[in-house]
Amino acid sequence: xxxxxxxxxxxxxxxxxxxxxxxxxxxxxxxxxxxxxxxxxxxxxxxxxxxxxxxxxxxxxxxxxxxxxxxxxxxxxxxxxxxxxxxxxxxxxxxxxxxxxxxxxxxxxxxxxxxxxxxxxxxxxxxxxxxxxx
Numbered sequence: 001x002x003x004x005x006x007x008x009x010x011x012x013x014x015x016x017x018x019x020x021x022x023x024x025x026x027x028x029x030x031x032x033x034x035x036x037x038x039x040x041x042x043x044x045x046x047x048x049x050x051x052x053x054x055x056x057x058x059x060x061x062x063x064x065x066x067x068x069x070x071x072x073x074x075x076x077x078x079x080x081x082x083x084x085x086x087x088x089x090x091x092x093x094x095x096x097x098x099x100x101x102x103x104x105x106x107x108x109x110x111x112x113x114x115x116x117x118x119x120x121x122x123x124x125x126x127x128x129x130x131x132x133x134x
Contacts, residue, residue: 002029006038009021009023014047014048016041016045017042018047019040020038020039020105022035023036023038025107026111033109035106036106038102039103043099045094045095046092047094048092050118051087051089051090051091051117052087052115053117054087055108055109055111055112056084056086057084057091058105058106059083059104060105060106061080062102062104064097064099064100065077065095065101066093066095066097066101067094069090069092070090070091077093
């Protein structure tokens with residue numbers, strides 16, 4: 001049995017100021033079909049717009065509030081909201097609140113940096129020619 005506690009998870013510090021703790025992913029286990037991580041996004045910070053060609057994603061907000069953009073839609077989100085992010089959709093989340101947002105990131109297949117495509121090309125190991133909308 002594989003168990004990873006968030007207190008023991010490695011910390012990835014992103015360029016947009018958040019901390020991601022992979023719980024069950026390709027770096028912590030042999031999992032390939034899904035992954036889960038916790039992200040802490042400080043007030044006033046926003047996830048850099050990006051998309052995934054192969055990965056579907058769900059952001060589940062545990063604490064805090066912000067503005068979620070998926071494709072052409074932007075909505076206010078907060079504690080208890082689960083947001084579907086389809087493949088090839090540019091997405092970002094801005095923390096508009098006064099406290100840290102705590103978000104659970106669920107991916108299928110399991111998250112891979114090779115499928116992380118930033119619009120400005122930075123930190124991307126995949127192609128950066130923009131989304132291929134369905």
